[in-house]
Amino acid sequence: MTIRNEAISVGRIIAPRSIALVGATEDYGKFGGRILHHLIEHGYDGVIYPINPKRETVAGLRCYPSIADLPAAPDIAVVALPAGLLEATITACGEAGVGACIVITAQLGEFSEAGAALEARIVEIARRYKMRLVGPNCMGMIVPGANVALSSTPTLRYAQTMRRGNVAFVSQSGALMGALFVQAHDHGVGLSGTISIGNQADLDLCDFTEAFLERDDTRVVCLYIEGLKSPERFRRIALAARAAGKRLVAVKAGRTEAGSDMAKSHTSSLAGSYSAFEALCRDCGVLLVDDPDSMIICAGILAANPAMGTGGVATICASGGGGAIIADRFALADVPVARYSEATRQRLDTDYLRSHQNNPLDLGGHVGGLEFRVFENAIEAVHGDAGVAAFVYVMTPQPLMPQTLAKLVEIYRRAEKPMVFVLNTSRFAEEQRQALLDAGLPFVTRTDDMIRALRLLLDDRAATDLMRPDAPSRLAGPALPNALPEGFLTEPVAKALMEGYGVAVPRAQLTVSREEAAIAARALGYPVVLKGVVPDVVHKSDLGLVKPGIADEAALLAAWDEVAKAIAAAAPGAAPRIDVQQMIGSGVELIAGIANEGDFGPQVIIGAGGIHVELLRDVVQRAAPVSPETAREMLESLRIWPLLNGARGAAPLDVNAACDAISRLSWMAADLDCQLVDFEVNPLRVTGSGAIALDGRGTLLPAQA
């Protein structure tokens, strides 16, 4: 058995110097034929080893009967054989010292248990030979920067030449790789490379992301993600990318249950909670998009332009109606629009009435006759406005298209601020389209994508402020008790745990008789609340277990009897255990939750409490722990923030206390880590002078001894 000295690097896999094609043929109708032709047509300048026992040469290249017959070990071998031949072939590749096998073969781990077992076996074989695997169930790769057109997708023949550029795309979907390759090509977006990673049996999304980021020709890496194997590694890579001035842009399937289910049967990826992924991306500056086609185009615009500075968006178009619709859509999509400076207005005054100096500016709304000078002046004036941070031009069928386009290309090349060019002409204006492609000015064709491109520029501008590259520093005080409880945590237990972390809870006394309760109430001072303690009960109020606003002893005794009855009903045979609690003043109720999201780690989730929980679904999630500053950002992002901040002139509440409490809870989550299944504080009441956890429950696993 021959074994390589060391594994090939992933960077070398995506830019291989030699490629073995198992099953090579001249027939373009066959898989092995398409790959071979694409490699040749797109000028691969490394060595190609066709392997086909029936042929001496294929497409003019010397052909070899088997992997074992190769004169040298190839960097990579492409394998698209039926599953039955896979083990033997992978072994032969290993024996031959192949650096990496790209396994196209599908119906493995994503398909059946037998497939998963076979997949595990080929990984084992590969490991034995220090050989890497791409796939299985993948579609190859297209790396213009290395002249590698190693895929059977017919879009490669369509494209004629691969448009080189600084956007990479790592895809968990093979079909999307082909689809996005053509979208990029047709919208003037040059690629440094794209790869379909399939089931990620060995090499995964992070490996290829890293490999593309290492390439000098890559500025933005796009990702289509179904499931993330290692969130922590992803985080490190993303932060390193940012530090190097590069960007990650991602679409992730599984925002909804329906999407999750579909992703699961596609590449056997457990999608994981989208909100945990979203929180992770925010922490490490990864930009999210909702549509793959749009992602590759918008990423091209991001990669081709300078970053967006301070200010708003200015749009020029040649349709008053189109402009009005854009104004509406910007307002609805929260796209900030620029107000022209007086200097800009004066410059526009030569041709446009003040009443027509809108943003969007309709070029057609000028005074007097049509001259290109009018358009040119307007474009320069608006683009030059210091308050304009991004410039949008929407070209619909309009007068003076060639001159206007030439002007815009000139401005784009100045690279002063990002330009989003919208060629909204369908198939009309083919000359302009070609001119844009020739100029290397990436463009969108629809308003939807224009808004997404602006969103990406805006999100990128905001990302630095929102990122949390480092863990927050620990607050003073928090500590776990020596003996941790296990299983369902009742309210008193949950509160004791929180108290240990410095989270304020109402003063309370657990009582087992009316007499004890009366003594406790006197000590706490009226008014008080009674709460029946019953394990496993989530909505205590619904079962009559909570009696608030008890003003005196007579009321207390009556309420005690009622709660005792409710306990007997909820948990027959249970002894009455009733908590007597201090009443807390009014305020705004939050819900604070902790969830353990597997590889994503413990998460803290804050939302509007009370009736808002279900009505508003107004929640925000971050990985624990969070600092009080991050907690404040979370609160500010809630729709109910105005209530905390003193809506309608009311005195603002004690937001600092709320932030502190959230941070402390998040540390509890971080410290308990995977022992903590879930934890919920509902409500966390924020008053004018504090933030108090009025209720709590949770579930803890036993410590792993």
Add this chain to the structure above:
Amino acid sequence: MTIRNEAISVGRIIAPRSIALVGATEDYGKFGGRILHHLIEHGYDGVIYPINPKRETVAGLRCYPSIADLPAAPDIAVVALPAGLLEATITACGEAGVGACIVITAQLGEFSEAGAALEARIVEIARRYKMRLVGPNCMGMIVPGANVALSSTPTLRYAQTMRRGNVAFVSQSGALMGALFVQAHDHGVGLSGTISIGNQADLDLCDFTEAFLERDDTRVVCLYIEGLKSPERFRRIALAARAAGKRLVAVKAGRTEAGSDMAKSHTSSLAGSYSAFEALCRDCGVLLVDDPDSMIICAGILAANPAMGTGGVATICASGGGGAIIADRFALADVPVARYSEATRQRLDTDYLRSHQNNPLDLGGHVGGLEFRVFENAIEAVHGDAGVAAFVYVMTPQPLMPQTLAKLVEIYRRAEKPMVFVLNTSRFAEEQRQALLDAGLPFVTRTDDMIRALRLLLDDRAATDLMRPDAPSRLAGPALPNALPEGFLTEPVAKALMEGYGVAVPRAQLTVSREEAAIAARALGYPVVLKGVVPDVVHKSDLGLVKPGIADEAALLAAWDEVAKAIAAAAPGAAPRIDVQQMIGSGVELIAGIANEGDFGPQVIIGAGGIHVELLRDVVQRAAPVSPETAREMLESLRIWPLLNGARGAAPLDVNAACDAISRLSWMAADLDCQLVDFEVNPLRVTGSGAIALDGRGTLLPAQA
């Protein structure tokens, strides 16, 4: 002075038998040249009269020196002269008996006061001669059904032939007419016609909508609207269209303030409240879209397909990743998806594991080798499922494209259920694109538009149930008082008005001294509320004018003093007038408003009250009056509906009483009509046993004697 016997019909204007072109030339670079060439190239079969004093013939046609020299009165004349020549030319046209002038000339009413005055004068001239005007500030029309290519838009030359079909488009924007013409052409949507109506100085949107609806070749009329001149006429036309099995689809600018402002400077249209327009559309079955390009394509899909029946959407694609994203986007856009029947599953079992029988179905996820039979069977199985009400096929670069496409065309032609075809291949798959165009199967190219097309089909399916073709019948009881108050209505006055309409208000007594208040409170029974009566005060609570929960006389007297002090602060010198009111039990608070929206008439607006007003902006608006049934639909559409309907097992509130109160308030709005400026009930509290207007204020204009 010659005067026509009768005005030409609008139907004849859009299908004219003779056209005079003022300023006709052979130069395609000039406006008059482009129109002439387009008319000839697209086979206009009526009479063309070129008018040009310098020429004998133009493009082989006999040319006339002036309008006055024409051998017969033309149906229409096209005028694109500078403003200075307009009056004389319009007069000459009138003298010559022209049926209608299409006035392209811009910079009139939309531009300046002088322009508006000139516009008014040409209207006056036209009226004098019973001549109609289209525009000014318009771009002509394209009516394939009448071979009329009467526009200078170069998209006409691009299109080569006008695609005939059953979709019309009436546009307040000329640029959009040209842009949407090409969008329709390129997406397989045939037009019956499109017209740019400009400033609507004479003929307006309703006139042309009606004219297109009268044509047999029209099934759907699309509208781009900036401002609606006569909502009531629009309503009648829309209802008549529905009754005839035709549909109106509209995009309206001015959903936001920014869009409104832009629309105003574009065609001098006051956009009017979008919510009033939305309410009108709902009442009369007009379908709304947010994007003009998408509107024309989606309308083509609506017009080309049978109506959507009962059931959900089924999607087939050839990308697992693409399918997962579609699943997510459908879930987020509330697109109902079909569940396959057992029969369908069994049919799919031949090639797909149950775990891979998803919706969307990824054709590529089959067992065994690739054969077209597999795709065919899957498409037939899913399309044939009785629970599938609409069928989506997403074509990305995929295997077996020609056969798959042919199969889908065959299914489409069966016209059993609507099909939305997504050709998501950018410029790849040009053969398939041509095949779709040849087959007359309209298609979208992006997921965004696919969702909009489905939304349109779904909205159309729901429209019949939501429409209110007739005014509701009057409830018993409501009556206006003999003497109406005027100006700002204080709470007691507003409540008296509501009481007259049978809306429940708390029992109350207006008092001017502590002694009177004490007597009143005893009569009403404690607890009571005190409210200071001060005109023009909106947020009474903020000024300390409201004291709720007064339990006894001591508290009452103390509270009286405080409110009196607050009155003195709010309205220095005013005598203390304080309302003593019955306390109403707890419940859910609504806000009910009445607004007068000019031509749209009085409107009733219901929303979540209390703190929700500003946080949720959870409101619904309809034209007054509304029946209790419509009021219930309004409430059901609110996000807080679960609270009214008994959220989390609580007893449901008295929704019937709330519906009754809303209906009664809407009748008050209808009866007061334009006298009522505004009226607000905040809150309308819905309890377990009633709905009570706890506060009210408003403004009434004096009656027009």
